Amino acid sequence: MELRLTGKRALVTGSSIGIGAVIATVLAREGATVAVHGRDEVRTGKVAEAIVNNGGKAVAVFGDLTDDAAVTSLLRQVDERTGGVDILVNNAGGSGDKHRWEETPLEAWSASFDRNVLAAVRLTNAILPKLRQAGWGRIVNVSSLAGAMPPATGPDYSAAKAAINNLTLSLSKSAAVDGVTVNSVSPGTIRSEKLEAAFRRMAGDQGIDANAPWSDVEQAIMNSGVFNVPAKRVGTTDDVANAVAYLCSPLAGYITGVDLRVDGGAMPAL
Secondary structure, eight states, X not given: OOOOOTTOEEEETTOSSHHHHHHHHHHHHTTXXXXXXXXXXXXXXXXXXXXXXTTOEEEEEEOOTTOHHHHHHHHHHHHHHHSOOSEEEEOOOOOOOOOOGGGOOHHHHHHHHIIXXXXXXXXXXXXXXXXXXXXXXXXXEEOOGGGTSOOSSOHHHHHHHHHHHHHHHHHHHHHGGGTEEEEEEEEOSBOOHHHHHHHHHHHHHTTSOTTSOHHHHHHHHHHTTSSOOTTOSOBOHHHHHXXXXXXXXXXXXXXXXXEEEESTXXXXXX
């Protein structure tokens, strides 16, 4: 499906690694000019370079999203190098150490909200007026299934992602009249180096060869009942990136205020 993103300009925060890097790559493949963002200049530059080497359009931009002055500098870089932003993907954030509830320090709560929620708010507040003026825009906030199905540990992260879901819905109601859609995407169990290592440790504990092919390890753990995923597989970064790309496209113009769960059916129906 052609997503009609040619000529659109996208800023994907936290796109120097992981899901963010794949989102940036998919948007560029669909024709968008992508500002790849990170704090590590070498790693960020490599993602942008790979996109360009594969025929896409990308630039590398840098900045700490928890610092107001750095955000101002970041947006200046984007404006100078791409001419502006039509699509904002607030992907940066992530969790810190997962403490038990009563052992989670106040500093962890503050840090989680700053890097997950306030980082998105800083950028949204700066970019939204121009999207409203243009009469077209897309904002996609990368949340987490933890925002709706919080585990017992890491309450600061789960609460921050719940806040992302809430602000997404609120902003969608405010911005819709100006042609700006606002949605969130909530990944469930997604393959990463960290997750694969954990699966292989669990496989070893169950007497399964921890060095077996990934597909064998994945199925063994999924069939064990430890993870309640009806699809019986782990999601991929492409699964998440493709969902984000669709919501960024003109084809999704009548979809706003949605939290799209990319979780293989793990979230019970409401």
